[in-house]
Structures are given as C-alpha cells and as structure tokens.
Amino acid sequence: MTICFSLRKRVRKLIANSKGFSSVIGTTFMVLVMLFLSTSVFLWTLSQNTMYNEAVRARSQEEADRHDENVVALSGNYSVSEEEVTVKVVLKNAGSVAVQIINLWVLDTYELNRRYTNKSLNNLNLNPGDVLNLVETVTILGANASHNFVSWFVTARGNTIPLEKEQGVIIAQLAQGIGSITMEFKTFRHHIVDKNNNLGPAQYGFTIPGNEYTVFGINLTNLDESKRNINLTGYSCVWLIVPGTSASASWSIVKVVDGRLVDFDFQVLEYGNPTLIFFGKTNPPASLQWKTAAVNLLLYGKIGSDDYGQNIPFISVYVTG
C-alpha cells in the first residue's frame, strides 16, 4: 500500500514537472521519422527485389514452356506448279503445351536458285495431342519440280520445327515397281452421266451399273524419279476385259469442268501432285454384264521430253445388269 502510494506520487510529480519533456517529444519524433524513412526505403527495396524475382520466375517459366514445345512435322511433301510450291505436311503436337505456329519458311536448295520465302500462318494453334493436315502454297521465283526444298515452321515462342520429308526410298521403290505412276485404290469412283454430259454424284466402290453411261474417276500421282511432268494425250484410256472371253470395253480419257464433260485436249500430271483423271463416258456392253472384269489403265503421252506409255492393271470391277 505504501509502495503503491509512493509510485503514484512519483508519477504525479513527473507529469507535473515539465522540465525536459520537450526533449523527450523531440527525440521520439526524430526516432519515428528515422524509423519511417528507413522502413520506407527497406520496403521499397524489397518490392523491387520482388519484382525482379517475379521477372526471373516468369522467364524461367517461359524457358520451360519453350522446352516443352514438341511439335513434329511429318509426311512432308512438295509439289511445284509454275513457281508455286505447295507444301503438304501433317503437324502433330506431341508436347504438353499449346503451340501457336506463326510462320512457314521454304527454301529452294537448288544451287543456282537458292531462294527462300516465308508465309505467315494466322490462327494456327495446336493443343496438346492435336494433329493437323496442312497444305500451304508459297511462291519461289525460279522454283522447279526437279529442285529440292527444305522448310520449317516457327512457333510464337521462337522454336523452329523442321519438316521431315516423306520416305523417299519407299516412294522410289514403289515407282520403280510399277513405273512412274501411283493410284489411290480407295478413291476409285464412278459417276453416272446424263444425256447432257452432266456427272452424277461420285459412287465409290467396285460395282458398276451395266446399263448406264458411266465415267470413272481415278486419282493418279506422278512419282517419276527424275521429277518430270507427264503429259497424257487422248489415246489414254481405261480398258475392261472379262477373263476367258473376248468381252471388253474402253473408257477414253476425258476432262470434267464444273461437273460436266468437256472436250479433251491434254492432261498434265505434275510430279508429286495427286490429280483426279476421268475416263468415259461408256455404256458397258451386254457381254460385260453380270461379270467381273479386269480394269487396265492404259496411259500414253510424254514424260518430260520423252515418249511415255504404260499399262497398269490395277483393280477389278463387277458389272451389274
């Protein structure tokens, strides 16, 4: 009780005595100002360091994303038509991040025509696992089908994707086995033609009507080893023959424009460029009806400046009544 009273008395005396009070306030104020200043500088420095660390983290993430990009360009193929180079490629995003492809570069590696070009690709985004069949055409002055080309894609993150060309050896072997031409069996079609020479819808399959005028459509690809163009003349045709009999019929090469037969002049098969060729119109004779016939493709014309003639027995059809 005495101690408490004594303390209270001393505090009252300290408060009542104003001597030295201003110095305490001044010192406190000064210390507070200094604390405020140093804290401000410290916090500001900390914020700058945080910004820098954030930039480093973002940069690391970008680098990681860039390394995670894995787009492969497969089955590359080139075809050339009057200095226009068409690049066909299958793009597959095998990585774990979405990829935006912004540019296609094509280089003509022929020694006397080392030219290149690029084409911007808009809105070409590939999510992980996406597969895209891409066909792009660029113009390279002096380009020729006999030249070799190299191409690559550039992504928005700065990676380049080289185009892996289709297996040339297999194509060469195939071409060696059957000459300079390949055909697509799956897309063999026939059309029924009306009296005004208009083609009906394409009918895929190997059964054809025996009492209608028909036109055959066959996809042919020129795979000449020397990469020369093939010019087919009007002597080319499709020939159906029934085994063990003399029954046969032929469908001459024709041209179709806007779904209608027109006069035939010539047909060029550019190297590497699949081209749909039409033959007809012919009404199969009765001797062919209800029989299976061998279909032979008889091609005649020029390959480059040389003569060209080839017979390809490639499918069989059943002719109904």
Add this chain to the structure above:
Amino acid sequence: MDLRKVWKLLRGRRAVSVVVSNVILTGAVIAVGFVVLSWTQYRSSAYNEQYGEAMNADIARLKERLAFEYVFYNYNSSGGYLSVYLMNCGTVDNVTIQTVYVTAITGVLIQVNSNVTLRQFNGNEIADLDRGEEGYFVLSLPNLISSSYSVRIVTGRGSTFDHMFFA
C-alpha cells in the same frame, strides 16, 4: 548608439536570459534537424531512383528474347550478304539492335556492325521490334569460305543472342 554601450551589452552576460538561450539552442537544433532530414530524404530518393533504374533495366533485359527465324548467307557478283530474320518472342517492347558481330567457328572476328537497319518482312524500315513482331536486317560481308559461322546480336538493353549459320 554609443559603441561602448553595444560592447557592454555583448560582454555583459547578465542580460542573456535562460529563455533566450533555450530559444536560440532549440532553433539551432531544429534547423540542423531539418537539414539532416532533407539530406537523408534526398539521399534515399537518389538511392531509390538509381536502384529502381538498375532493377528495371535488369528486368527489361531479362524479358528480352530474340528468336532467329532464318540466317541466310549469299555471295554473288555484287558481294556477300547476310540476311538475318528475327522475331521478338520476349515479353518486352522496343527491342533495338545495337551491334552485330560475325565470327568464324574458330573465334576469329570477321565483322562488327553497329549501324544496322532493321526492317519489317515487307521491307518497311523500323526502329525496334515490339512483342511478337518480326523483322530482318542485311549485312554486307566478304566472301566467306564454306564453314560454320556465328552471328551475335547485342540489343540496346545489353542482351546478347547468338546463332550459328553455314556459309
């Protein structure tokens, strides 16, 4: 006023009261305090500014990234030309090209070029590359023997980017 009276006032200590001396002392302390405070604030502002500039420059340099889309060397009758196609794939705008070094694979310096004209792919001249922008420049080079070479680009912010090419 008589000079003797002034002299007496200055010499006589009895006239200087405690109040006056305290006022003078307090005033002096406050004045010095404000001077010190101002100096501290000035120094800390200068430090902040310098540190901020250095940090921002570092961050901008960190965000810079140039991708080489294609480097093509061609030699014909009018001389050798090196075309360098670039894309700004970083996250900062206004990437300028300060200097371009071309060196052989052996490390021998072939050319230094500090006067590079940057152009868009359509040929228009540009001063810098913004984010996602593509551009190219062409350098005149002597006839290079068939070998590997390196092109190094130094940007205005001081980043360097290297790429190999075959002549």
